[in-house]
Amino acid sequence: MGLEVKFPFLFLLLIPSLYLVFLYIRKNRSQEFLLIAGLRTVIFILLISALTVPQILLPLKGEHVVFLVDRSDSVQNGDALALEWIEKSVESKGNDDSFSIVTMGNHALLEQSMGKQKQTISEFNTKVDGGETNIEAGIQFASSLLPKDSAGRIILLSDGNETIGKSKEAAMLLKNRKIELDTVLIEQPIQEDMSITKLDVPPSMYKDEEAQIALTIDSNTNKSATIRLSVNQEDVLTEKVEVKEGKNVYQFSYKVEETGMTVFKGEVATENDTFIENNAMYSVSEVKGTAKVLVVQGKDSGQIETILENAGLLVDVIVPEKLPTVLSGYLQYQSIIFNNVPGTVISENQMNLIERAVEEFGTGFIMAGGDESFGLGGYFKTPIERLLPVDMDIKGKKEMPSLGLMIVLDRSGSMMGGKLELAKEAAARSVELLREEDTLGFIAFDDRPWEIIETAPLKDKEETVEKILSITPGGGTEIYSSLEMAFQELEDLKLQRKHIILLTDGQSATNGSYEDLIEAGKENNITLSTVAIGSDADRVLLEDLALWGSGRFYDVTDASVIPSILSRETVMATRTYIEDKPFFPIVSGNQNWSFLVENGVPQMNAYIATTAKSRATVPFLSEKEDPVLAEWQYGMGKTIAFTSDLSGKWSGDWARWEKWPAFVNHLVTRTLPQYETEPYKISMDKKDGNTIVSLESVSGNSLPVETAVVSEDGERIPTNTKLVAPGKYELSIPGTSGMHFLNVKQTDQTGAVHIYQTGFTVPYSEEYLLKGANQELLKELVDVTGGKELLDAKESFRETVEKNYLKQPISQWLLLLAFLLFFVEITIRRFGMSRIFGGLLKRAEPVVDGPSRMERLPKKQKITPAKEEEAIVTEAVNSPIVDNKDKKAKVKRPKIVEQPLTPEEKQDRMQRLLEAKKRKR
Structure with a gap:
């Protein structure tokens, strides 16, 4: 057992304290003062x-002891060796020894808690x-698992x-805590x-340039x-080579034929x-040249491709099913056109990537109308609706026909999950x-069928949504009885539109006739749409x-399109979003479009009704003041909604x-973005597990910048941008490898906005470089x-240099004792030693036989007449005067024991007493 103090320098306070006590003693050296x-x-x-x-x-x-096991990718097949070592170590531990197991890679995790x-x-x-x-x-x-303020040991297996x-x-922190x-x-x-260690591509090139590409292996x-x-993402070269041990550099030539941001990828494969x-x-390069436009369209597309090519633009035309699934597939284009494209064939991930390209990188976006576009295309509440200047919903719905909608949803076990x-x-x-006037059933x-929402006019949308979202998966699949119930619910309702949507991912055998059931429903103006989800659906x-x-x-093969399908079906059931009465668009006087309409505008046949967003500009409106053309800025990009079509069927004249x-x-x-020409030099470094991207302004401009970093998958990466030197900025990016x-x-000071975009690669971790064991680092950690360095597992539980102690603080006990002594000191100063200790002595005085007190008085005590008279007067003054009216007053007089007096003395004493009373009155 020992004693330890945390702040020993505070003992210096004893010097002034003892000096004050010394000054106190100098005043008085009595026993009480001491x-x-x-x-x-x-x-x-x-x-x-x-x-x-x-x-x-x-x-x-x-x-x-804490066993810290390295399970990173550089220690392949190391788990078995580590477990074997730990097992041998535990076999040799004492009954009072305790241990814990922690694994680590990029982060540390607890595998086994501390125990004996x-x-x-x-x-x-x-x-x-x-990684x-x-x-x-x-x-x-x-170290956090070891007892606080106690010695211990960490064994690193790495x-x-x-x-x-x-x-x-x-x-170093372990050393301060006395942990080995x-x-x-x-x-x-x-x-x-x-491994590929480098892919060199010029950061900027021109179209048709012969680029020199260097690949280092x-x-x-x-x-x-x-x-x-x-x-x-298109292979342009495949070559078989003989790789030698060490560093190998291969050079290739490639003629750049596409403009925009171009992503190069080098790969090596071997057995x-x-x-x-x-x-x-x-590696990424910005290829300068003619602007490139992506046109996504299906049927009845018109001559949009020819018109744009005649204008000198490069045009790629694809069907919606061929849309890219990575961000780089969109960034090579300066603008994207959706020409009557239904949202039911575009996944939510693809829509998110397009939104990122527009918002973060300034890619333009145009949506043209048609019978499969806007609300009719199922874009309600999608990322595409967010980036457009119009809402797909119609704000005023009073003219819409009455609608009864039944949704029949498969909740069998196979539908569980996403x-x-x-x-x-x-x-x-x-x-x-x-x-709210529409009728809904669910x-x-x-x-068997379960009626989640009773077929009735929609009153409380929030409550209805809560009921729908509370549905849980069930058992098997039986379609006919549920579909029959849906038709029965709608057949007697007096509505202009009655529609059923059936969603299922399974198959169902039945004895009923679907065709007879549906034919009977059609007599009551009931229509039916179906959605097959997954590969097992019939x-x-x-x-x-x-x-x-x-x-x-x-x-449906991608379940993320289901929301678009249902919103499209809901809109299609009303059949009122299409305004098909010929009209002359109203021009709002927007200067950006005025050069086209100096001599008026021709007639249009139809458009899709939408609602302009509050910040949108609407150069052309319909007679009902619906937007025919609306535009706005969405993040870095410009987007336009043209609610008529580009084929001529709706746009008419x-x-x-x-x-x-x-x-x-x-x-x-x-919608084309305006980019700067290489205003920054870009370089990269690694620090504390993060990638540091350095941007150096060519002009030395030190104005604040806004940056956005997006991964290849379209995920926005959080960044921290700071100005570190005049014209030099640094971005700290979490160390996720990839494009x-x-x-x-x-x-700038004039308010002009300058935009620059590029790409960079965060290289793979050094974890994937075969460098051999780093014994020097392990030795340095041991020395600190x-x-x-352990060679025998039995040494794991050897005694630590610093002994283990349980530290029991005693400050509270010292404070308690100081308080008690302080109370004693106050008592002595208040009452004095003679009264405290004198009283104790009197209470402790023994009783002994001897003469009485009266006997101990002097026998010959002469009382002079003056003293006797003084005593009589004192007695008369102190004696109470009892009012005759207060007969109840009781006065207790002390008993006075006197010596026997002679008759003469008694008479003389009485006479003096009477005279004293007279004088007092």
């Missing part, structure tokens, strides 16, 4: 000792991100290849690996490999390669599109049901107008903490 001075000295010592935070050290038995058990785990259960080795994080987490973090700094760090080297057998063996080079993560590298959740979300969107079925049956029911059949080509060309050029795109926006 006692008080002694008490004050003890009180000062106790209080100052309490301030130093003293702790009694109670020795503890046993050692505390003799058993250890047989396999690791935690899932570790092995990085963060020994610092592992040490910090492991190859020492730290890729992020600062383990040496963490080891031991290491166990996990060596890996020599393996073959080949590092290998630890001689072997053959295949090199592939792709541009914007028996250890890591595939280091076999690819990206399919059912998306179907419920889709139904909720349909509710929002309905008016049936969910498994092996597509033949569902397609027939839609055909018999005069509706539409949807074959506009498509035959002599200014039609100029109108279409102006429609597209209004990233950067957009920079800067506003006073540990050792």
Whole structure:
């Protein structure tokens, strides 16, 4: 047992304290003063000792050990070696020893909590991100498991290849806590690996330029490999090469034929390669030249491609099913046109990527109308609606026909998960599109129908949505009875439109006739559309049901399109979104379009009714003041909604107008972004696990900038941009490898906005480079903490240099004792020693035999007449005067014991008493 104080320098306070006591003693050296001075000295010592935070050290038995296991990707097949070491170590531990197991990669995780058990785990259960080795994080987490203010040991089982973090700094903290760090080297057998370390592409090029591309490959063996080079996801070169051990550089020439942001990807493939993560590298180049436009269209597209090409633009035309699924597929275009494209064939991910391209990178977007566009295309509450200047919903719905809608949804077990959740979300969107006067019913079925919402006019939309979202999956699949119930619910209702939507992912056998059921429903003006979800749905049956029911059949492979399908069906059921009465558009006087309409505008046949958003500009309106053409700025990009079509079927005389080509060309050029020509030099570095992107202004401009970084998947990456030097900016990006795109926006003193976009690659982690074990780092960690490199598992639980103690603070007890002594000191000063101790002596005085008090008085005591008279007067004055009226007053007089008097003395005394009373009156 020992004693430890936390703040020993506070004992210096004893010097002024004892000096004050000395000054106090100098005033008086009486016994009482000396006692008080002694008490004050003890009180000062106790209080100052309490301030130093003293702790009694109670020795503890046993050692505390944390096994920290490196499970990063560079330690392949190291789990078995680590578990074997831990098992042997635990076998040799004492009964009082305790241990814990922590695994680490990019982060640290607890595998087994601290305990004295003799058993250890047989396999690791935690899932570790092995893309990085963060020994610092592992040490910090492991140290938190050891008892506070107590010695312990951390045993690091690793190859020492730290890729992020600062383990040496963490080891210094261990030293301050008297925690030892031991290491166990996990060596890996020599393996073959080949990696691409560099892909050099010019940052900017011109169309038709012969670009020189250099690919660097590092290998630890001689072997053959295949090199592939792709541009914007299209393979342009495949070559077989002989790779030598060490560094290999291969150069290729490529004629750039596309403009815009171009993504190059280099790959290497070989047999028996250890890591595939280091076999690819990206690079980005901005190819200058003619603007490039992507036209997405289906049927009745018109001559849009020819018009744009005649205007000098490069045009790619694809069907909606061929839309890119990665962000780079859109960034190579300066504008995107949706020409009567239904949203039911475009996934939510593709819509999100288009939104990112517009908002973050300034890509233009145009949506043209038609019978499969805007609200009729199912874009309600989608990312495409967010970026457009119009809402798909019609704000005023009073002229719409009465509608009865029945949704029949499969809730069988096979719909569990994402399919059912998306179907419920889709139904909720349909509710929002309905008016309160519309009738809605909802049936969910498994092996029987369940009426979720009773068929009735819609009163409370929020309550209805809550009921729909509360649906849970059930059992089997039985379609006919549910469909029959839906027809029965609608057949007697007096409504102008009656429509049923059936969604299922399964098959169902029945004895009933679907065709007879639907034919009977058609007599009551009921239509039916069907949605087949997944590969197990009975597509033949569902397609027939839609055909018999005069509706539409949807074959869904991507469940994310379900919301678009249901919103489209809801809109189609009303059949009133199309305004098909010929009209002359009203021109609002917008200067950007005035040159086209100097001599008036031709007649249009039809358009889709929408509602302009509050910040949108509407150059052309219909006679009902609906937007025919609306535009606005969405983030970095410009978007336009043209609610008529580009084929001529709806636009009528506009498509035959002599200014039609100029109108279409102006429609597209209004959305083209304005980019700067290489205003920044870009470079990259790594720091603390993050990628640091440096932007250096060519002009030295130090104005604030706005940046946006988006990954290849369309996910926006959080960044922290700061000005570190005149004209130089740094962006800190979390260390996620892969292709990233950067957009920079800067506003100058005149208010002009300058935009620059580029791309960069965050390279793969150094975890995937075969560098061998880093024994030097492990040795440094051991030397810092006073540990050792372990070769024998039995040494794991050896005694630590610093003993383990349980620290018991005693400050509160010292304060309590000081308070008690302070109370004693106050008592002595208040009452004095004579009264306290004198009273105690009197109470303790023994009773002994002897003469009485009267007998101890002097026998011959002469009383002079003056003294006698004084005593009589005193007695008369002190004696109470009792009023005769207060007869109840009682006065208790003390008993006076007197010596016997002679008769003469009695008479003389009485006479003096009477005279004294007379004088008093």
